[in-house]
Amino acid sequence: MTLRNDLSELERASTTLDDFGRRHAIPAAALFDVHLALDEIVTNIITYGYEDDAEHEIVVHLSVSPASAPRRVEVEVEDDGRPFNPLDAAPPDVEASVADRAVGGLGIYLVRRVMDDLEYRRQQGKNVLVMRKTLAG
Protein backbone atom coordinates (compact mmCIF):
# COMPACT_ATOMS: atom_id res chain seq x y z
CA MET A 1 0.00 0.00 0.00
CA THR A 2 1.05 3.58 -0.50
CA LEU A 3 0.32 6.10 2.24
CA ARG A 4 0.45 9.88 2.12
CA ASN A 5 2.36 11.72 4.84
CA ASP A 6 -0.78 12.53 6.77
CA LEU A 7 -1.68 10.98 10.13
CA SER A 8 -5.20 10.33 8.88
CA GLU A 9 -3.62 7.57 6.77
CA LEU A 10 -2.95 5.52 9.91
CA GLU A 11 -6.50 4.26 9.87
CA ARG A 12 -6.18 2.96 6.33
CA ALA A 13 -2.87 1.32 7.20
CA SER A 14 -4.51 -0.38 10.15
CA THR A 15 -7.50 -1.60 8.13
CA THR A 16 -5.20 -2.95 5.40
CA LEU A 17 -3.10 -4.76 8.00
CA ASP A 18 -6.24 -6.25 9.58
CA ASP A 19 -7.33 -7.60 6.18
CA PHE A 20 -3.85 -8.97 5.60
CA GLY A 21 -3.86 -10.63 9.02
CA ARG A 22 -7.22 -12.25 8.36
CA ARG A 23 -6.20 -13.51 4.92
CA HIS A 24 -3.07 -15.12 6.32
CA ALA A 25 -4.61 -16.28 9.61
CA ILE A 26 -2.01 -14.42 11.66
CA PRO A 27 -2.56 -14.99 15.39
CA ALA A 28 -4.09 -11.99 17.18
CA ALA A 29 -1.16 -11.41 19.56
CA ALA A 30 1.40 -11.28 16.74
CA LEU A 31 -0.87 -9.10 14.64
CA PHE A 32 -1.22 -6.65 17.54
CA ASP A 33 2.56 -6.30 17.66
CA VAL A 34 2.81 -5.76 13.90
CA HIS A 35 0.07 -3.11 14.15
CA LEU A 36 2.04 -1.34 16.86
CA ALA A 37 5.30 -1.48 14.91
CA LEU A 38 3.79 -0.22 11.65
CA ASP A 39 1.84 2.50 13.46
CA GLU A 40 4.89 3.75 15.37
CA ILE A 41 7.17 3.77 12.33
CA VAL A 42 4.69 5.48 10.01
CA THR A 43 3.76 8.01 12.72
CA ASN A 44 7.43 8.76 13.23
CA ILE A 45 8.05 9.28 9.52
CA ILE A 46 5.02 11.55 9.12
CA THR A 47 5.76 13.55 12.29
CA TYR A 48 9.53 13.94 12.06
CA GLY A 49 10.64 12.75 8.64
CA TYR A 50 10.11 15.70 6.36
CA GLU A 51 11.72 19.07 6.09
CA ASP A 52 9.06 20.52 3.81
CA ASP A 53 5.27 20.65 3.80
CA ALA A 54 4.94 18.85 0.48
CA GLU A 55 3.06 15.61 -0.05
CA HIS A 56 5.21 12.49 0.17
CA GLU A 57 4.59 8.81 -0.35
CA ILE A 58 5.32 6.10 2.18
CA VAL A 59 5.33 2.68 0.55
CA VAL A 60 4.47 -0.32 2.72
CA HIS A 61 4.84 -3.94 1.64
CA LEU A 62 3.34 -6.69 3.77
CA SER A 63 4.26 -10.32 3.24
CA VAL A 64 4.31 -13.68 4.97
CA SER A 65 7.18 -16.03 4.26
CA PRO A 66 6.20 -19.16 2.32
CA ALA A 67 4.59 -22.20 3.86
CA SER A 68 7.79 -23.25 5.64
CA ALA A 69 7.34 -23.27 9.41
CA PRO A 70 7.74 -21.16 11.41
CA ARG A 71 6.06 -18.53 9.27
CA ARG A 72 7.35 -15.00 9.39
CA VAL A 73 5.58 -11.70 8.79
CA GLU A 74 7.65 -9.11 6.98
CA VAL A 75 6.82 -5.41 6.82
CA GLU A 76 8.88 -3.18 4.56
CA VAL A 77 8.48 0.58 4.89
CA GLU A 78 10.08 2.94 2.39
CA ASP A 79 10.05 6.73 2.68
CA ASP A 80 11.87 9.65 1.10
CA GLY A 81 12.25 11.60 4.33
CA ARG A 82 15.45 12.65 6.04
CA PRO A 83 17.84 9.76 6.80
CA PHE A 84 16.73 7.99 9.96
CA ASN A 85 17.99 4.66 11.20
CA PRO A 86 15.73 3.44 14.04
CA LEU A 87 18.49 1.05 15.09
CA ASP A 88 20.63 4.06 16.04
CA ALA A 89 17.94 5.66 18.21
CA ALA A 90 18.91 5.89 21.86
CA PRO A 91 16.64 3.75 24.04
CA PRO A 92 14.62 5.56 26.72
CA ASP A 93 15.26 4.88 30.40
CA VAL A 94 12.28 2.63 31.09
CA GLU A 95 13.20 2.32 34.76
CA ALA A 96 13.11 6.02 35.59
CA SER A 97 10.53 7.33 38.04
CA VAL A 98 7.49 9.32 36.91
CA ALA A 99 9.26 12.59 37.63
CA ASP A 100 12.43 11.62 35.75
CA ARG A 101 10.78 9.81 32.86
CA ALA A 102 11.24 11.58 29.54
CA VAL A 103 8.04 12.25 27.61
CA GLY A 104 8.57 10.72 24.20
CA GLY A 105 11.15 8.44 22.64
CA LEU A 106 9.11 5.34 23.40
CA GLY A 107 7.77 4.57 19.94
CA ILE A 108 10.94 3.30 18.29
CA TYR A 109 11.83 1.41 21.45
CA LEU A 110 8.47 -0.41 21.33
CA VAL A 111 9.10 -1.32 17.68
CA ARG A 112 12.48 -2.80 18.53
CA ARG A 113 11.00 -4.82 21.35
CA VAL A 114 7.86 -6.22 19.68
CA MET A 115 9.50 -7.17 16.39
CA ASP A 116 12.11 -9.93 16.17
CA ASP A 117 14.32 -8.45 13.54
CA LEU A 118 14.93 -4.99 12.04
CA GLU A 119 17.02 -4.13 9.04
CA TYR A 120 17.66 -0.61 7.83
CA ARG A 121 19.27 0.69 4.70
CA ARG A 122 19.52 4.07 3.02
CA GLN A 123 18.99 3.44 -0.65
CA GLN A 124 18.74 5.94 -3.48
CA GLY A 125 17.76 8.77 -1.17
CA LYS A 126 15.21 6.68 0.69
CA ASN A 127 14.94 5.03 4.07
CA VAL A 128 14.10 1.36 3.74
CA LEU A 129 13.18 -0.44 6.95
CA VAL A 130 12.39 -4.14 7.02
CA MET A 131 10.75 -5.47 10.18
CA ARG A 132 10.14 -9.16 10.77
CA LYS A 133 8.15 -11.11 13.27
CA THR A 134 8.26 -14.86 13.57
CA LEU A 135 4.92 -16.54 14.20
CA ALA A 136 4.91 -19.15 16.92
CA GLY A 137 3.68 -22.63 15.96
Place this chain on the structure above:
Amino acid sequence: MELTEAKKSGAVVLGVNGRVDATNAGVLEQRVLGLIDAGEKRLVIDCAELQYISSAGLRVLLVAAKRLSTGGQLALAALNHQIRDVFDIAGFSSIFQIYPTQADAVAALQ
Protein backbone atom coordinates in the same frame (compact mmCIF):
# COMPACT_ATOMS: atom_id res chain seq x y z
CA MET B 1 -11.58 6.29 20.32
CA GLU B 2 -14.54 7.05 22.55
CA LEU B 3 -14.38 8.61 25.98
CA THR B 4 -16.88 8.15 28.78
CA GLU B 5 -16.85 10.00 32.07
CA ALA B 6 -18.40 9.27 35.44
CA LYS B 7 -17.84 10.27 39.02
CA LYS B 8 -17.60 7.46 41.55
CA SER B 9 -16.91 7.91 45.24
CA GLY B 10 -15.19 11.20 44.55
CA ALA B 11 -12.97 9.91 41.75
CA VAL B 12 -13.43 10.73 38.10
CA VAL B 13 -13.58 7.58 36.01
CA LEU B 14 -12.57 8.20 32.42
CA GLY B 15 -13.34 5.27 30.15
CA VAL B 16 -11.03 5.16 27.14
CA ASN B 17 -12.59 2.90 24.53
CA GLY B 18 -11.29 1.66 21.20
CA ARG B 19 -7.97 2.70 19.73
CA VAL B 20 -5.60 5.45 20.85
CA ASP B 21 -2.92 6.44 18.37
CA ALA B 22 -1.26 9.59 17.07
CA THR B 23 -4.46 10.68 15.31
CA ASN B 24 -6.48 11.03 18.50
CA ALA B 25 -4.02 11.14 21.40
CA GLY B 26 -4.36 14.95 21.39
CA VAL B 27 -8.09 14.62 22.12
CA LEU B 28 -7.34 12.33 25.05
CA GLU B 29 -4.68 14.72 26.31
CA GLN B 30 -7.07 17.69 26.22
CA ARG B 31 -9.71 15.77 28.12
CA VAL B 32 -7.37 14.43 30.79
CA LEU B 33 -5.53 17.70 31.34
CA GLY B 34 -8.88 19.52 31.31
CA LEU B 35 -10.04 17.38 34.22
CA ILE B 36 -6.82 18.03 36.12
CA ASP B 37 -6.99 21.77 35.38
CA ALA B 38 -10.57 21.75 36.68
CA GLY B 39 -9.23 20.57 40.01
CA GLU B 40 -9.88 16.83 39.88
CA LYS B 41 -7.37 15.11 42.12
CA ARG B 42 -8.37 11.49 41.78
CA LEU B 43 -8.49 10.05 38.30
CA VAL B 44 -9.20 6.50 37.19
CA ILE B 45 -8.56 5.59 33.57
CA ASP B 46 -10.76 2.60 32.79
CA CYS B 47 -9.18 0.56 29.98
CA ALA B 48 -11.75 -2.27 29.90
CA GLU B 49 -12.78 -1.31 26.36
CA LEU B 50 -9.36 -0.12 25.23
CA GLN B 51 -8.23 -2.27 22.32
CA TYR B 52 -5.04 -0.56 21.28
CA ILE B 53 -2.66 2.13 22.45
CA SER B 54 0.52 3.38 20.82
CA SER B 55 3.32 5.47 22.30
CA ALA B 56 1.30 8.59 21.50
CA GLY B 57 -1.30 7.45 24.02
CA LEU B 58 1.29 6.27 26.54
CA ARG B 59 2.79 9.74 26.39
CA VAL B 60 -0.55 11.26 27.47
CA LEU B 61 -0.76 8.90 30.45
CA LEU B 62 2.77 9.84 31.48
CA VAL B 63 1.99 13.56 31.22
CA ALA B 64 -1.10 13.02 33.39
CA ALA B 65 0.92 11.04 35.93
CA LYS B 66 3.49 13.81 36.10
CA ARG B 67 0.78 16.42 36.61
CA LEU B 68 -0.90 14.38 39.37
CA SER B 69 2.32 13.33 41.07
CA THR B 70 2.04 16.29 43.39
CA GLY B 71 -1.26 16.40 45.21
CA GLY B 72 -3.19 13.95 43.07
CA GLN B 73 -3.66 10.29 42.30
CA LEU B 74 -3.98 8.37 39.06
CA ALA B 75 -4.98 4.74 38.71
CA LEU B 76 -5.51 2.55 35.67
CA ALA B 77 -8.01 -0.27 35.51
CA ALA B 78 -8.79 -3.37 33.47
CA LEU B 79 -5.95 -3.41 30.95
CA ASN B 80 -6.24 -6.29 28.52
CA HIS B 81 -3.39 -8.73 28.16
CA GLN B 82 -1.81 -7.19 25.07
CA ILE B 83 -1.95 -3.67 26.40
CA ARG B 84 -0.49 -4.89 29.66
CA ASP B 85 2.41 -6.32 27.62
CA VAL B 86 3.01 -2.90 26.04
CA PHE B 87 2.97 -1.32 29.51
CA ASP B 88 5.50 -3.89 30.70
CA ILE B 89 7.83 -3.21 27.77
CA ALA B 90 7.54 0.56 28.22
CA GLY B 91 8.30 0.24 31.93
CA PHE B 92 4.89 1.74 32.70
CA SER B 93 3.71 -1.15 34.86
CA SER B 94 6.10 -0.08 37.60
CA ILE B 95 5.21 3.62 37.58
CA PHE B 96 1.42 3.35 37.37
CA GLN B 97 -1.06 1.97 39.86
CA ILE B 98 -2.87 -0.70 37.85
CA TYR B 99 -5.93 -2.57 39.13
CA PRO B 100 -7.88 -5.50 37.70
CA THR B 101 -11.23 -3.68 37.76
CA GLN B 102 -12.61 -0.18 37.80
CA ALA B 103 -14.11 -0.82 41.26
CA ASP B 104 -10.72 -1.85 42.62
CA ALA B 105 -9.12 1.29 41.19
CA VAL B 106 -11.81 3.57 42.64
CA ALA B 107 -11.51 1.87 46.02
CA ALA B 108 -7.72 2.24 45.96
CA LEU B 109 -7.99 5.99 45.53
CA GLN B 110 -10.14 6.51 48.63
